Amino acid sequence: GESVGLHLPTLSVQEGDNSIINCAYSNSASDYFIWYKQESGKGPQFIIDIRSNMDKRQGQRVTVLLNKTVKHLSLQIAATQPGDSAVYFCAERGGGTSYGKLTFGQGTILTVHP
Amino acid sequence: DAGVIQSPRHEVTEMGQEVTLRCKPISGHNSLFWYRQTMMRGLELLIYFNNNVPIDDSGMPEDRFSAKMPNASFSTLKIQPSEPRDSAVYFCASRYRQGADTEAFFGQGTRLTVV
Numbered sequence: 001g002e003s004v005g006l007h008l009p010t011l012s013v014q015e016g017d018n019s020i021i022n023c024a025y026s027n028s029a030s031d032y033f034i035w036y037k038q039e040s041g042k043g044p045q046f047i048i049d050i051r052s053n054m055d056k057r058q059g060q061r062v063t064v065l066l067n068k069t070v071k072h073l074s075l076q077i078a079a080t081q082p083g084d085s086a087v088y089f090c091a092e093r094g095g096g097t098s099y100g101k102l103t104f105g106q107g108t109i110l111t112v113h114p
Numbered sequence: 115d116a117g118v119i120q121s122p123r124h125e126v127t128e129m130g131q132e133v134t135l136r137c138k139p140i141s142g143h144n145s146l147f148w149y150r151q152t153m154m155r156g157l158e159l160l161i162y163f164n165n166n167v168p169i170d171d172s173g174m175p176e177d178r179f180s181a182k183m184p185n186a187s188f189s190t191l192k193i194q195p196s197e198p199r200d201s202a203v204y205f206c207a208s209r210y211r212q213g214a215d216t217e218a219f220f221g222q223g224t225r226l227t228v229v
Contacts, residue, residue, distance in 0.1 A: 034217050043118075043205050043220030044157070051215055089157060091218075101170055102147060102209070102218055104157040 010109045019077040021108045029095030035075045036089045085112045118221035126227045132194040135224045139208030149205040196228045
C-alpha cells in the first residue's frame with residue numbers, strides 16, 4: 001500500500017500576533033517537559049522547560065502551560081516575529097521504567113507572515 | 115564548549131554498504147541520545163545511554179543498526195548493511211545527567227542518503 005507522511009499541524013499567524021502551539025503527551029508518569037524549536041537544516045534548540053509540579057512557566061516572550069489532568073502542554077509565543085517561523089516540538093522525560101527517556105511529539109509548523 | 119559535534123554532516127552511500135555516524139557529546143554530559151528524523155515518522159528516539167551504558171534501545175529499527183559508546187566523549191551509530199529506507203537525518207543529543215531537569219542539546223545532524 002501507499003505510505004503517507006506525517007501531516008504536521010500548521011499554524012499561520014501575522015507578525016505581532018500571539019501564537020499558541022499545543023501538544024498532547026502520552027506518559028502519565030512523565031515528570032519533565034521541554035519545548036524545542038527546529039529551523040530548517042538545524043537540530044532542535046531548547047526554548048523553555050517545565051517540571052510536572054508546575055502548571056505554568058514564563059520566559060522571554062514564551063509561556064508554557066501544563067495540564068496534567070488531560071496530559072496537555074501548550075506553548076504561547078507573544079508578539080510573534082518572522083524569525084519564530086520553524087517547527088516546534090514538545091518533549092517529555094519518561095518516568096517509571098522509562099526514566100530518563102526523552103521522546104518527542106510530532107511537531108507543529110509555525111509560519112509567521114510579515 | 116563547541117556543543118554536540120556530529121560527523122559527517124552529509125553521507126551518501128550505496129545500498130549494502132556500512133555506514134558509521136559519529137558523535138562527540140558536550141564535555142561533562144553523561145546522557146547521550148540518538149534520534150532519527152524523517153517525514154514519515156518524525157523525530158524518533160533510537161537509543162539512549164547513561165554513563166556510557168545503553169539504557170533503552172527499543173527504538174533501534176532492526177539488527178542492522180547498532181550503537182556504541184566506548185567512552186564519555188564518543189559514540190557511534192552503525193548501519194550494516196544500509197538500505198534506501200534508512201535515508202534520514204540522524205541527530206545525536208547529550209544531556210548533563212539522566213535525572214537532571216535540564217534540556218538535551220542537539221548536534222547539527224547527519225543527513226544520510228542511501229541510493
